[in-house]
Amino acid sequence: MGVDLAGGSLNEVSVGTDMSTGSVDLLLRQRVAILTSLPQESLGIEHALVSSSGWRVACIALGKVSSANSPMAQLDCLVHAAELVYDTIRQEHPLVSGQSQRVIAADEFTPIFVWVVLHSGVSDLCSVRQPLPPSAVQLVFSNGW
Numbered sequence: 001m002g003v004d005l006a007g008g009s010l011n012e013v014s015v016g017t018d019m020s021t022g023s024v025d026l027l028l029r030q031r032v033a034i035l036t037s038l039p040q041e042s043l044g045i046e047h048a049l050v051s052s053s054g055w056r057v058a059c060i061a062l063g064k065v066s067s068a069n070s071p072m073a074q075l076d077c078l079v080h081a082a083e084l085v086y087d088t089i090r091q092e093h094p095l096v097s098g099q100s101q102r103v104i105a106a107d108e109f110t111p112i113f114v115w116v117v118l119h120s121g122v123s124d125l126c127s128v129r130q131p132l133p134p135s136a137v138q139l140v141f142s143n144g145w
Contacts, residue, residue, distance in 0.1 A: 045115060058116045
């Protein structure tokens with residue numbers, strides 16, 4: 001049986017309670033403090049994909065989301081950070097001769113991006129989020145993201 005290092009899900013806390021966004025942010029910061037001390041493998045990152053740099057460039061890119069001045073700029077930070085995860089994999093884990101292109105599935109990408117979120121320095125994830133207008137969503141999908 002696994003140990004719940006984060007103290008339960010945020011969804012469990014918010015069900016049946018009326019927590020402000022600031023309260024949820026505080027709870028999230030407390031859980032992030034626990035999780036950031038864990039090694040990459042503890043979050044489910046495959047040993048073969050562990051980053052020697054700690055996904056530093058992706059963390060920095062995502063950290064800029066707090067200062068983004070619009071939902072579209074926030075989305076740009078998010079997409080750029082995801083792209084930098086793939087760049088880091090290509091740089092730190094190059095293909096050997098004769099190996100075909102590496103495909104990173106969602107099951108492999110998700111724990112990496114959780115690591116990036118935890119180490120990005122974004123402290124108010126719940127209050128940073130803003131709904132994207134329909135035109136922005138349409139633009140995102142028309143660009144092939």
